[in-house]
Amino acid sequence: MDGRTRRETLSGVTIHQVAEAAGVSASTVSNVLNGRTGRMQPATLARVEEAIGRLGYRPNRAARMLRTGRIKVIGLIVPSVANPFWGALARELEGIALAEGYHVLLCNSERDPARELKYGEELLADGVIGVVLCSSLPSVDHVAPLLKRGLKMVAFDRTAQVGDPASLASISVDNAMGAELATRHLLELGHRRLAFISGSVHSVNRRERLRGFHTALEEAGIDPSAAVVWPGADTSEFGDKESAELGRSAARELLSLPEPPTGFVAVNDMCAIGICRGARDVGLTAGRDISVVGFDDILLADLFEPPLTTVRQPLPEMAAETFKQLRASIESTAEAGRSLLIRPRLVVRESTAPVQE
Structure with a gap:
């Protein structure tokens, strides 16, 4: 069996197997695949097309181009x-x-x-x-x-x-290190009521960021269980498309508490931007009334008002x-x-x- 032909299919079915099933030559199958059917008998064309469908043959066009x-x-x-x-x-x-x-x-x-x-x-x-x-x-x-x-x-x-x-x-x-940097920065500014805003932490990178947040708190002598993880580690939604709205909703809810967080670590910059907007919704300003740290350093981070403190991924x-x-x-x-x-x-x-x- 031709090794080159084997690489041209996803399932392992070869052009020769299709030809055998249809009772034709491999060149006839090739003609069908490439649209050269003008002189082909309708019955022959039908047999080849039936064999292709039945065997699940999928010609790998890009593989031929790669080769x-x-x-x-x-x-x-x-x-x-x-x-x-x-x-x-x-x-x-x-x-x-x-x-x-x-x-x-x-x-x-x-x-x-x-x-x-x-x-x-x-x-x-x-x-x-x-x-x-x-x-x-x-x-x-x-x-x-x-x-x-x-x-x-x-x-x-x-x-x-x-x-x-x-x-x-x-x-x-190093996602854990990045979250530690963000959290330590807030602690050094005197913040003790902190919140980690993420949505689901079911992905490896988000778990690592939450771990870094907790590590920094423990090093500062703060019980990690006393900090807010919003909306909770067991939520099922990742929310990649809704990160900004997630942050906005978190800020509105948490800043309405009797003793709200003063420092926020966001899972990414879009979430951080949402937190800043949510703070504005309740009459507060990031960088004055609360502090917010993002993660990623997207282009918008420096253009947003206020310009966003964040963890840069190189x-x-x-x-x-x-x-x-x-x-x-x-x-x-x-x-x-x-x-x-x-x-x-x-x-x-x-x-x-x-x-x-």
Whole structure:
């Protein structure tokens, strides 16, 4: 059996098997696949089309292009570009990839495992054998079958987890350290009533940020259970598209309490922007009446009023390392993936200030 033909299908069914089932030659099947049916007998065409459907044969068009050198493609599966952070990552990664002769296909998964699997299957079917997966879900079991079929993958913004496939590479900022930096900054400004605003913490990156928040509190002698985690660790929604509204709702509710938090650590910058807006809704101002720290340092962070104190993820460096690792996996036979943890940096702007006594 021709190894080249095997690589041109997703399911392992070859063009020769289709030809045998239809009682024709492989060249006849190829003619059908490429639309060269003008001189073909209708009965022959019908047999070939029936065999293709029955066997589930899917010709891998992009694989042929990859083999001839006409195009090289990688996939990028993000939670949602509604969060500007993921759009910025896509821009950085695409620029690096294009400079190396690769193209990037962007997919929004909403952190839905079934959707991620579907995207992975479609990408693999079209000859894309390298994917950057950004959902940071605790388990990658849903895409493990794709890895076994040869898909190369880098998990972005997700540290390696026990039970991960050996071939999976992981590139992430140190999320726990970033949240510690944010929380310590508020503590140094005198804030003691603190809140962590996140939505669900079911993803690896958000769990790490919550852990960093708690670690900083413990180091300061504050019982982590006394701090607010809003709306609660067991919520089922990730809320990537609704981060700003999440922050706004949190601020409205918490700032109406008899003893409201004075310092807020937000899971990302869009959530932090929402907190600032929610504070304004109840007559307060971030950077004066309360302090708010974001995470990511998106472009809007510096343009927002007040300019946002935040934890910067070094996206150019992270995107470069991600592409480097994915390309190495694609172009080599190495079995083990590489994990890299990158240091974040606190950027202090005007949304934080000493606590008001």
